[in-house]
Ligand code: ADP
């Protein structure tokens with residue numbers, strides 16, 4: 353930096369280009385990235401496991417979210433750092449593919465990076481570390497295949513699925529009610545599952561909630577619940593065996609799209625206009641009646657006039673039904689979505705066995721429950737909870753459990769939780785590492801150590817001495833060579849996860865290993881972070 357004067361004698365400062373730059377390259381850049389990623393991972397560590405803590409996150413507009421779900425925490429944290437964002441993406445991809453294990457994957461990636469840093473300090477090349485990790489990841493996933501167990505289930509015997517879902521729910525707000533909640537999720541998934549193709553379309557499961565009531569009141573509706581009521585208070589509250597018309601056109605006279613002006617200067621003209629409008633409404637309602645519809649579901653609103661006419665014609669109607677619900681209703685009732693009154697014909701109507709308007713004790717709000725649709729495949733989980741924050745968190749927890757049940761339908765293999773699978777994989781990787789003579793040996797050992805991060809965090813969060821608990825399990829797993837031993841988070845007196853019923857899907861565990869290794873390799877390969885204003 354130097355001081356200079358211009359031709360008028362005014363002083364100005366010259367800053368040399370190099371001094372402004374804080375850009376780092378090479379190994380320094382790798383280390384800086386690792387640091388950023390690790391600090392994101394550290395935030396999640398305390399949220400892992402059945403005794404994990406929740407985070408309270410405040411959005412810029414003051415909304416508060418309380419959650420234990422890794423993906424949600426990271427998404428709301430608004431991580432600014434580019435490398436930190438990779439961790440956010442990591443958690444998101446786990447959420448997308450698997451739905452559960454979003455905290456675990458980030459904790460694992462953080463530990464992998466932590467150990468990579470030590471290897472860098474030893475002078476090992478980042479690429480060799482990446483290669484070693486890759487080899488170790490392969491050994492670990494192969495080990496998962498060795499220790500996995502198959503849980504056979506059928507539509508009648510849902511117990512195995514319920515047990516795995518209970519593990520997922522045990523770390524959530526609904527932990528207290530994990531059995532009924534897990535049963536609800538499994539029943540919902542099996543109701544829409546295609547067991548032959550081993551596929552579940554999660555769009556058919558709707559999780560709907562209403563503030564108020566108790567968590568215990570959450571129930572599964574074999575049909576659809578929509579947060580609407582009949583458009584007129586005097587319409588019947590309960591309908592049986594009705595033909596349903598689904599309309600995406602409003603009960604309103606058409607509005608010309610061009611600018612127009614109507615001059616009304618006499619009473620006659622005004623009356624003519626009113627009659628014309630009325631004629632539109634009468635015509636629309638008549639068309640619905642003519643098609644044979646006994647219930648009209650409308651995406652848009654109606655004019656009061658139309659509402660009145662519908663009531664008089666004994667044609668119950670629901671208005672302002674959202675697009676997603678419209679599609680779901682169409683799928684369930686078998687109705688065609690009709691965009692114009694002229695196109696409404698009898699063959700486009702759907703059918704519903706029962707449409708009820710139900711109220712809930714504590715709130716005035718009423719909702720419509722539509723059941724007995726011919727295409728029974730859509731179901732709704734109707735959640736109750738004391739306030740919006742709890743309700744949202746219950747919904748997120750149920751989403752995790754639903755995803756786990758779906759994964760089990762896809763592939764019914766499970767491994768044992770509570771860090772048992774990680775310890776077993778760690779031991780397998782250590783064994784394999786001893787056979788590797790190259791530098792990768794160190795990286796593989798580091799991978800094995802990093803796998804311990806999950807049991808360590810679980811023990812720490814449950815108030816157990818982490819190192820002692822881990823070594824005890826490791827020792828027993830080695831001696832007894834059984835991969836069921838994990839951290840006894842709930843202090844039940846046994847480390848046998850089979851007895852405790854702590855299971856996780858193999859799909860989820862493998863995905864965690866893959867994704868964490870992948871992101872780690874990616875970060876290790878970045879040796880220069882270039883921002884738009886800085887490149888040369
Ligand atoms: P994630 O978002 O990764 O699913 P969770 O907070 O749900 O994080 O914690 C999952 C971890 O907790 C898994 O490693 C699982 O094995 C472990 N876990 C869940 N329930 C128990 C339990 N009862 N005892 C021991 N470990 C458990």
Ligand code: MG
Pocket residue numbers: 452453454520523752
């Ligand atoms: Mg979980």
